Amino acid sequence: MSAVAVIYGITSALTVACGIGVLLARRPLIAGFLLTAAMIGLGFLFWELHSPMLAGIQILVYGGGVLVMVLFVVMLTPSGQSLPSISWPWRAVWLLVPLSGYLAARTYPAHAPQISGRQLGQWLLMRQGLPLEVLGVLLLLALAAVLAIAQAQSEEGRS
Amino acid sequence: MIYAPALALACIGFLVMIRHRQALLLFMGVEILLAAGNWVALLAVDQRLLSQHVAVFILFSIVVAAAEATLGLSIVLRLAHRHRTIDVRAFTSLRDGGE
Numbered sequence: 368m369s370a371v372a373v374i375y376g377i378t379s380a381l382t383v384a385c386g387i388g389v390l391l392a393r394r395p396l397i398a399g400f401l402l403t404a405a406m407i408g409l410g411f412l413f414w415e416l417h418s419p420m421l422a423g424i425q426i427l428v429y430g431g432g433v434l435v436m437v438l439f440v441v442m443l444t445p446s447g448q449s450l451p452s453i454s455w456p457w458r459a460v461w462l463l464v465p466l467s468g469y470l471a472a473r474t475y476p477a478h479a480p481q482i483s484g485r486q487l488g489q490w491l492l493m494r495q496g497l498p499l500e501v502l503g504v505l506l507l508l509a510l511a512a513v514l515a516i517a518q519a520q521s522e523e524g525r526s
Numbered sequence: 527m528i529y530a531p532a533l534a535l536a537c538i539g540f541l542v543m544i545r546h547r548q549a550l551l552l553f554m555g556v557e558i559l560l561a562a563g564n565w566v567a568l569l570a571v572d573q574r575l576l577s578q579h580v581a582v583f584i585l586f587s588i589v590v591a592a593a594e595a596t597l598g599l600s601i602v603l604r605l606a607h608r609h610r611t612i613d614v615r616a617f618t619s620l621r622d623g624g625e
Binding site: 379382383386387389390395398399402405406409412413416418420421424425428429432433436437440441443444445450453457460463466467468470471473474476479480481482486487490491495498502505506509510512513516517519 | 535588590606
């Protein structure tokens with residue numbers, strides 16, 4: 368077992384542990400921070416799987432964008448109350464941490480092909496032009512829909 | 527067996543959705559589930575699929591998940607403003623004026 372495989376196993380175990388932390392957290396804010404840690408861990412896993420570009424996108428979009436939004440919603444909604452305590456059988460999920468770490472280290476794909484940013488950019492712009500445009504339109508529509516929902520909310524609050 | 531750690535993460539996301547009743551935590555469960563799906567897709571590169579196909583699939587998945595989270599969280603904000611709670615059991619209607 369190589370050193371990279373061991374690091375991959377440890378990262379995998381830590382990511383799964385952060386996911387379990389979200390499951391067992393008693394406060395939504397703590398769950399949000401643990402989700403951020405899990406997404407950053409997943410970014411490191413992508414990097415260890417020879418995809419630095421996808422790792423960067425994963426950390427930027429999930430760790431930097433979506434999670435900041437989630438934390439804002441935690442602050443703006445009445446979600447501060449503690450969640451009920453969990454029963455003992457739920458704690459058995461901690462067994463998944465060493466199990467997933469061991470399995471990840473044992474099955475690490477050392478010879479996986481590298482997905483560089485240059486390859487991805489060329490493939491997207493030269494061969495996937497239409498889907499890329501569709502994605503852009505989807506994001507624009509999502510932005511318009513969110514603005515419409517927020518607008519309706521402010522009018523509802525005023526009336 | 528190569529997919530087992532990613533499947534464990536997907537199971538955790540599913541358990542988060544089952545256990546919690548707060549809309550925000552349900553979204554967190556969905557995000558974990560989608561991220562685990564991306565991990566499975568990246569592991570599939572070595573097995574059957576070309577790396578570019580998988581990379582484009584993951585890129586699209588990340589963007590669609592971001593759009594879904596944006597829309598979903600704005601709806602949660604609006605429902606929280608109306609019902610003063612984000613417990614999904616309190617939401618019976620998305621329509622304005624519905625209780």
